[in-house]
Amino acid sequence: MEALERFNFKPGTHCRQKVIFIQFEKDPELIKQVKSVEGTRWSTRKRVWYIADTPENRQFFNLEQIRQTSKEAETELQKFKAHLFSRRYSPNTVKTYTDALRSFLLFNNEKEVSTITNDDFIHYNTHYILKNNLSSSYQNQIVNAIKLYFKTVQEKNLDIEKVHRPRREKNLPNVLSKEEVKAILEAHNNIKHKAMLSLIYxxxxxxxxxxxxxxxxxxxxxxxxxxxxxxxKKDRITPLSPKILPLLRAYYIDYKPKVWLFEGKQPRSMYSEQSLQHVLKQALAKAYIKKPVTLHWLRHSYATHLLESGTDLRYIQELLGHNSSRTT
Structure with missing residues (x-):
């Protein structure tokens, strides 16, 4: 694997087995690198990649001795996590922020947390964030996490503004043509898979x-x-296409879900994100679409096709659940 410094390795246990958890920025290239290593697995429950903790794997990753955060740092991380949950942050945000803070504390492992200063953060920014060329969105997440931790848990302010944040990237959304969307939605013969993708779009x-x-x-x-x-934490309502309703009724007759609209193999269990990704991957292969399409592309395409057909932007904003029209 390349750029090992962009990965955090942490020993632990999973399903009663000793493993090494592999933490890193959510980046397609890094995910590709991890998946290329034989034996790596994704834990849906812990939402982290891991591999068996063996001498061979430690040698492969150059981990003669895995760096671990100090006991003090682990205590602070737990305090921060508890604070985020008490403030009703989503589980994904809690994980992202605590992972970002862990990276910072691990970088400053030789110091007591209470003695960390602005200079330490500037040093971290120069020798970790910039050196590893992290994406601008992830850089901002790290800065936000560290700033929030010191303000709420340590009750002291680091002058984060002395660190120059990256300019926010302004990328156009990835959009499929109506013909491509139609090919994807019609690719599956399985009515459940067809219904899921159709409802997303x-x-x-x-x-x-x-x-x-x-x-x-x-x-x-x-x-x-x-x-x-x-x-x-918002509720919203979106129109149900008259063309989708018969499809959902036929799906219900065939599968008879109990609680969730789309359930996994076990009754009353929620369908997994990984399985849904696989459904899309199969549809792309059957439709002979080579673009790196994600499920979010269908959402982008929905909004763009509405705009192209003359729908008011403010209405599209409400349908998507955006706070600001700038986001839309």
Missing amino acids: SCGLRRSELLSLRLTDIDSKRNIVIIKQSKG
């Missing part, structure tokens, strides 16, 4: 929103889908 749903839908969230009489406690 026709309602502009996030992946987590689709998987969190319950049977009671589909109001067939009013032709709406009720999306509860989505990103930002």
